[in-house]
Amino acid sequence: MDDAVIAKVARSVTREPSLPLMLAEVARLLADTLGADGCLAFLADSGGDLVLAASHPRPAGAGAPLRVPEGSGAAGRAAADGVPVVLVADRPRHPLHRELLGLSPGQPVSRLCVPARVAGGGSSAVLAVHSRARREFGEAEVDLAQRVADLVGLRVSVAAALATMRDHQDEWDAVVAGAVAAQEAERRRVAADLHDGLTQAIASLTFHLSAADVALGDGDVAYVAEQVAAARSLADLALGETRSAITGLHSPVLENQGLAAGLTAMARAVPGLRVDVDAAEFPVPHHVSTSLFRVAQEAVHNVVKHAEASRAVVRLARHGHMVLLSVTDDGCGFDPPDEGPAYGLRGMAERVHLLGGRLRIRSGPGAGTTVEVTVPIAL
Numbered sequence: 001m002d003d004a005v006i007a008k009v010a011r012s013v014t015r016e017p018s019l020p021l022m023l024a025e026v027a028r029l030l031a032d033t034l035g036a037d038g039c040l041a042f043l044a045d046s047g048g049d050l051v052l053a054a055s056h057p058r059p060a061g062a063g064a065p066l067r068v069p070e071g072s073g074a075a076g077r078a079a080a081d082g083v084p085v086v087l088v089a090d091r092p093r094h095p096l097h098r099e100l101l102g103l104s105p106g107q108p109v110s111r112l113c114v115p116a117r118v119a120g121g122g123s124s125a126v127l128a129v130h131s132r133a134r135r136e137f138g139e140a141e142v143d144l145a146q147r148v149a150d151l152v153g154l155r156v157s158v159a160a161a162l163a164t165m166r167d168h169q170d171e172w173d174a175v176v177a178g179a180v181a182a183q184e185a186e187r188r189r190v191a192a193d194l195h196d197g198l199t200q201a202i203a204s205l206t207f208h209l210s211a212a213d214v215a216l217g218d219g220d221v222a223y224v225a226e227q228v229a230a231a232r233s234l235a236d237l238a239l240g241e242t243r244s245a246i247t248g249l250h251s252p253v254l255e256n257q258g259l260a261a262g263l264t265a266m267a268r269a270v271p272g273l274r275v276d277v278d279a280a281e282f283p284v285p286h287h288v289s290t291s292l293f294r295v296a297q298e299a300v301h302n303v304v305k306h307a308e309a310s311r312a313v314v315r316l317a318r319h320g321h322m323v324l325l326s327v328t329d330d331g332c333g334f335d336p337p338d339e340g341p342a343y344g345l346r347g348m349a350e351r352v353h354l355l356g357g358r359l360r361i362r363s364g365p366g367a368g369t370t371v372e373v374t375v376p377i378a379l
Contacts, residue, residue: 002144005033009148013155019043022155023054023125030148031056031129034112034141040100040128042068042075043156050075050126058100066096078113079123084142085113088134101130112137114145116153124156125149201238205231257281259289263296263314273304279316284323288377291355292316292325295348299327299371302345307331307369318377325373333368336361345371 009026016022027039038057042050048070071080073092078085089108092098101109109130116125127149129137137145212227254262260279267275284292296314303312309331317324345361348371352359357375 002140002147005029005144006147006151009151013151019156019159020054023152024056026148026152027054027056027127030127030145034129034137034145036112036129036131037102037133038100038130040066040075040130041152042079042126042128044079044122044124044126048080050079052100053125055100058102066094066100074111074113075126075128078115078128079126082115082117082121082123084115084146085111086137086142087111087113088136102132107132108134110135110137112142112145114142114149116149116156118153118157124153124160127152201234205234205238208234254289254293259284259293260316262289262293263316266293266297266300267314270300270304273300273309274311275300275314276311277314277316279314280318282318285377288323288355288375291351292323292373292375295351295359295371295373296325296327298348303327303329303331303369307333309368321376323375323377325375326370328368328370330368333363333365335365336363348373 008029012022012025012029016025023041023043027041031037031039038055040052041054043053045051050068050070052066068076070076074085074087074090088110090111091106091108092101092103103109109132111131112129114127114129115123116127118124127145129145208227208231212224212231215223215227253265258281260277260281263279264277267277300312300314303309307329309329312327312329315324315326315328345359349359352373352375355375357373360372360374361369362372363369
């Protein structure tokens with residue numbers, strides 16, 4: 001008989017996709033098998049409380065579900081201790097609980113509460129069988145109920161693991177999408193820099209060399225010399241723009257000398273803005289240093305493009321197992337959004353999130369802006 005019941009429970013546990021429907025079916029099977037009046041099925045929430053998920057024969061109802069505080073009552077003790085609880089004459093005080101048990105005022109009830117135990121300790125659910133007629137649930141009945149509850153515990157644990165995996169997958173998909181968007185934004189920025197700087201310089205260089213070629217045919221040596229001098233100046237400008245673009249894509253100083261030196265070299269190459277660096281060199285994993293360098297680079301680029309600032313300060317420090325990077329400017333500032341980073345800072349936020357860190361923005365109109373990054377590293 002017991003094996004047949006376990007087989008039925010196993011079929012419901014493995015085949016019914018809906019957790020509430022599975023719990024309702026198991027509650028019915030267990031109550032019928034033990035000759036009880038009914039069974040309540042509770043699920044443990046993240047705080048340890050038990051929340052009614054299904055019941056037989058009375059439905060759980062459409063209102064707020066019955067909630068049992070952690071460790072409270074027979075069901076709470078069963079969940080907390082991981083052992084069955086048998087009460088011959090229990091008197092639940094919660095009106096909704098008594099209603100679900102079908103009790104009249106003052107009427108006692110016999111109860112058997114078994115925890116749905118999970119690997120590693122703890123309980124994911126509780127099955128609470130009740131009988132309005134006084135009875136003592138015997139050892140064999142307790143053992144059967146426990147076997148049923150442990151099957152339920154396995155199913156609830158699997159459902160929780162699948163939900164966690166889906167949450168992590170959704171979060172990972174969002175991170176990947178953000179990282180790809182950040183890469184595309186960085187490529188667009190480099191392309192815009194090349195167009196605004198290098199392309200314009202080369203176009204002007206071509207114009208002056210063409211003018212010199214025409215003047216050379218006319219024998220106007222002085223004009224030729226003037227155009228060649230202008231072309232040489234533009235060639236120097238194009239070389240500088242090229243080096244700046246290469247540094248934006250790859251920093252040999254960062255690779256060879258470390259993050260602090262890379263930040264210093266980056267600061268020196270920023271046009272039209274004084275950038276001071278306060279940074280000491282210390283060991284940082286390569287992927288962390290590269291990401292922090294890009295965050296600082298993007299933050300400084302935003303200062304040049306949007307802040308109307310005269311000075312920026314890049315700071316790098318280590319506190320225990322955390323690395324702190326900040327970029328502060330004395331520019332016009334802005335009102336940061338209440339939730340999430342501003343659009344221009346989203347790429348930085350995604351980089352930091354991939355490192356398990358946090359990005360904070362402090363700013364206000366006329367008060368400048370501070371971009372602060374905190375990232376954990378292994379000691």
